[in-house]
Amino acid sequence: SSKKVTEYNTPKGEVYGHRMLVMAEHLGGASLSGGAYDEVILSKPSSEECVKHIQDAAKANWNTFIAPGEAKNMEGHLISYPIEVDNVSGKVTTISPHFDHFVDCSPAAKVLGTPSNMKVEYTV
Numbered sequence: 001s002s003k004k005v006t007e008y009n010t011p012k013g014e015v016y017g018h019r020m021l022v023m024a025e026h027l028g029g030a031s032l033s034g035g036a037y038d039e040v041i042l043s044k045p046s047s048e049e050c051v052k053h054i055q056d057a058a059k060a061n062w063n064t065f066i067a068p069g070e071a072k073n074m075e076g077h078l079i080s081y082p083i084e085v086d087n088v089s090g091k092v093t094t095i096s097p098h099f100d101h102f103v104d105c106s107p108a109a110k111v112l113g114t115p116s117n118m119k120v121e122y123t124v
Contacts, residue, residue: 019045027057028076037076054078066103082111 020042027037041053058080064072065079082095082102094100094111102109 016043023054026076026078027054028074055080066099 020039023042024037027042029037038053041047041050044050057075058078061074061076061078062080062082064074082099083092084095085092092112100111102111
């Protein structure tokens with residue numbers, strides 16, 4: 001029988017510690033004032049609040065990354081992949097037609113890649 005994880009019995013062992021270190025690394029670290037790292041929110045990884053927090057941090061870094069002008073420091077190095085997935089059809093598109101390739105690469109580095117004749121067995 002599985003035990004339901006609640007606020008009162010959330011695991012705090014080595015896996016928890018490792019996950020928190022990974023999040024600190026990706027989100028800019030606990031020592032950065034105003035950074036995206038929030039131990040209270042991140043301690044509940046299955047919560048909608050945590051998912052939204054991480055998505056918002058990744059989107060903020062993407063916006064910093066594509067901002068015109070001189071390069072700016074991001075909070076950590078977690079960044080959104082510049083795609084959108086239609087909730088009904090499942091169709092994957094770039095976030096904007098003018099973002100069909102990565103901004104720091106040549107136009108050959110397409111966000112959506114290119115069709116391949118590779119067998120399905122090799123890509124699953």
